[in-house]
Amino acid sequence: MQDNRVTPEAEPAENAKPEGSVADAVSGNWVDRWAPAWMRPYLRLSRADRPIGTWLLLIPCWWGLALAILYDQSPRWSDLWLVVACALGAFLMRGAGCTWNDITDRDIDGAVERTRSRPIPSGQVSVRGALVWMCLQALLAFLILLTFNAAAIRMGVLALLPVAIYPFAKRFTWWPQVFLGLAFNWGALMIWVAHTGSLAAPAMVLYLAGIAWTLFYDTIYAHQDTEDDALIGVKSTARLFAEKSPQWLRRFLMATVGLMGIAVIYAALPQASVLALVLALAGPWAMGWHMAWQLRGFDASDAGKCLQLFRANRDTGMIPLVFFVASLLA
Template sequence: MRRLDRIIADASKQNWVDLYAPEGLQPYMKLSRLDRPIGTWLLLLPCLWSIALAAPTGGFPNLWLFILFGIGALVMRGAGCTLNDITDRNFDGQVERTKKRPIPSGQVSLLQAFLWLGFQCLIGFLILLQFNTFAIMLGAASLILVAIYPFAKRFTYWPQFFLGLAFNYGALLGWTAVKGDLGIAPVIMYLGGIAWTLGYDTIYAHQDKEDDVLIGVKSTALKFGESTRSWLIGFYSVIFIALILSGYVAGLTVPFYIVMAGAGAQLAWQIKNLDIDNPDICLLLFKSNKIFGLIVLAAIILGKFTLFG
């Protein structure tokens, strides 16, 4: 199969997996979505926000924790995507965007996919063991959410809610890895993050809505339909307000609020440019949430310092 014929629909034509990775490893990397790194960013960013929020006043966040959570986000997002592909193997071949995934295209057997899943979970477990006892217990509990999400689209129009529960768990875990306990600030951040995921993944789901109707799975894109923009305004208002509140509770300084204005502008740009019938626009807006998340991270880090030193 030629390289261009192997590229999955929503991956960049210049993604590094198809360009440079050894051909025998490519199907496993694609099971982990290494050809589409945006999901890893969206899983990692709430972790980084929380670690930065827990940093001491006048200090930078713990770089070693950034590295550990980066590796953990990479492998656990990969594990979640592998599990998703295993459970969706009978659906993916019927959807244009997913028919080239490794399992429905025959590049990986079901047994090989399960072995790859186990390998990634093992790495994630070893990363988790580097944290304090409370963080280890909290992290282990997240596996319940990871396991539920792939099945949610079968019984509810709100699978994005379950994705939000899992994808924003790092807002709790990052703080706990620093502090050894939980506080109100990361809880507010976590609840806001769920709304953020409901927003950006609804945009993403609009790419598949016709196929979803045909194969009988559910999503918020189908639930909201033409009202999506109104729902998006609501979801994005919640994440913005939640981040402001968590920063206030954590005692962040004026620079946090100044930079957060830029984050709010990025969300407003997404809402303004939404076109639910244009898959290319939907994918662009979805991926732009990495920019939003990095602006928020910069705001939190700067908010640990006073404006005039």
């Protein structure tokens, strides 16, 4: 009998990844399809071909703005600019942060199967070129930051500290995901201040909820690399928790929902209506169910499943935002 099975070598050319594409990039992403060839390595360096990180940086900003408006019951036309500025800033700062991460991790990335195709270890971009690209993105983000009030500008500059430390955290702590959480959720504080002019308890509790959420999704993500990480001595919560990861993920789920619920109560009690409070509280409740769905499907030994669940967290974060916006309209 003739064997009609299609081998990887015989796959149609259109199904092959474009030259220089990163291993875990989204299939058919806009960078590989439409970006000019000379720009692709730099956009890949910024993870523009993997947009989930931008969403995970952006969503806490929008949480902070929604709860700030719920808190003071004072929506302004300038808040529309904050919505847009958050999106632009998240794209640029995520790109700058990922570029910095790849510069510092270039030797580690070259030793890990999933990351050795990244632009620096694969030779697509030089370290010097990456530094210039990082500074350009950071400068554009800073220009956007200058449109905020003075207190928010100071908060934005302070955010550089956890961003700078994060790439080194896996070298000295088993909890590098905490440092990622500190960096990725800073926008909740900054945008709260951009709207209200000062920090308040709801923003701080929301920040802690975001950190717990980051520990949840990034522990799942880190399970893709546990074998390589063990060989090269890189630390992570995935390696620390090992077979106990489901129990720890459940704890992070409960912390996320509980802390976000407290943040909502603190934000709504001063002036919001009972209906607005109920709608806003439905947000963390629904988010918790989505996280529970992820937990049911979690398999630490299945790298593909871990990546799929990690990417699902865009929807996880958008769920409470929908309820927060609904509460503002109540």
